[in-house]
Amino acid sequence: MTTPGPTPSPIPLTTVAELRQHHSQLVRLGLASHPAHARRLLSFLARDPASHFPYAARLLAHHPDPHPALFNSLFPALPPRHAARLLALMLSLPLPPDHFTFPRVLPGAQPLHLVAQLHALLLKLGFHAHTQSLNALLAAYLANARPDLASRVFRGGGDALDVVSWTTMVGGLCKLGRVHDAREVFDGMPERNLVSWNAMMSGYVKVGRFLDALEVFDEMRARGVEGNGFVAATAVVACTGAGALARGREVHRWVERSGVAMDEKLATAVVDMYCKCGCVEEARRVFEALPTKGLTLWNCMIGGLAVYGRGEDAVELFGRMEREGVAPDDVTLVNVLTACAHAGMVSEGRRYFDYIVRRYGIDPRMEHYGCMVDLYGRAGQLDEAKKVIDDMPMEPDVGVLGALFGACKIHGDVDLGDAIGWRVIKLDPQNSGRYVLLANLLASAGRWEDVARVRRLMDERNVSKEAGRSVIEIDGEVCQFQCGSLCHPQAEEVYAMAKDMMGRIGAEGYVPDTRDVLHDIAEEEKETPLLYHSEKLAIAFGLLRTRPGDTMRITKNLRVCRDCHEATKFVSRVFEREIVVRDRNRFHHFKDGKCSCKDYW
């Protein structure tokens, strides 16, 4: 059909009334079926498709010259229920779906039976070898958590599969936590592009397997494949997770050299990497060099200073953020409160809470009350902390109670800890850390029968303590040590060094602190001696490979135990090393026998 009449005006329609008026005008002029006009009408309807759906459907049902494209353009914006009805309308006209239909309908399709119906229709209409339709189908099965069905389609896909199909499988399986399966698919890929490499890397990152992510990155580079901004961001995040500063620096330098754009996301990843690898100053330099700073970036920098114990700097930066006209959000509030909590700035924290909430209309959420509890709790003001809980407008969740519980541990309040610890465990029965904390607290008071109760409870519920792991990076090589494990290639040498190290600091006045020995509570009979804690092994290894005056950087998955904290202070003096330990939730910078946390953590 020819397309007579005027081209439609490019001005978008803004109200439904306008739309109706315009539509009736078109009908009068006989232009209602002009494809461009219809597209304009429908694109308006697509903006709020759920409420305008009946109108859109009527428009299409009575369209004198329907074309699949008119329908296809609506699908992406429709909720699944309406999409299904629209498709039914299409079939009833009858207007057969075309090559664009399935890629448009499938992405949001749920629940599963809708996907299955679409699958059946797809086969019936002969799209079994249409790559884009198949890819959309794979993605839909994966999005509905059915890797089995996706795999079946995938295995039957044959020549119709392309890089995107493979990458969809890799990414989808990763999202479902099936990284192992994803890796198998990835290894079998006949061809990969940057998206594929990145999908595999970020899959590892998401499950915390940072070293595996970096290995994939290395393999990519070894094959001569250059990265882009996406890959760089993922690699940087992997370095952050692993605590691999030197490698992170390398990637950062590559970004600068290669001319990859430092956009907001990449910049945030880099700043975060430097912060979390204990280089706040370097993070600061990157931060300052960026011409425009978005909210996320400010948050990231403030949070970085916060966990480093630099409360004053964090708060000052917050002030600058305000002056530059960036409005804080709930995350900013968390970070500012954390900064105050970690620096012991109790009254400032209280003031900022009130100020930010009032000034910016932020609705304090559970997290924020948790921060307030932490703020008072760390400072030993347990009564104030309890008061926060009593006065907060919602029922405290495990997190908030956990903060108070943690404070009891720090300040040795056995009675309150005993009261609250059991409650926390009841609310969060699978979290091994809580049991360990309570057991340690009770043990410190010599209440061995209660300790045994905790132990039994863990056994009954089949909860086991997470193994302590420490990573140290030496000359760009990342080495991991696990508590009590002998799997390192130089294990014997490392163990000998650890013994020697403990002997040397013992002679200088170090006394083992066995109060936290129950860290190994779940290992029953064979409790791992303090000497074999993963960070002592990492430090011993570091001593073998560094010289006096050097800095060692260690990242560990749990919190530093008291004995390791004490020993590390001695090591820093006796062996003249600076040691930066990244904890599960903050930094400890050991130098000349002292720690930056002032033994307050």
Added chain:
DNA sequence: ATAGGGTTAG
């Protein structure tokens, strides 16, 4: 059609 960033408490 497939890919990247920040958040407290244990």
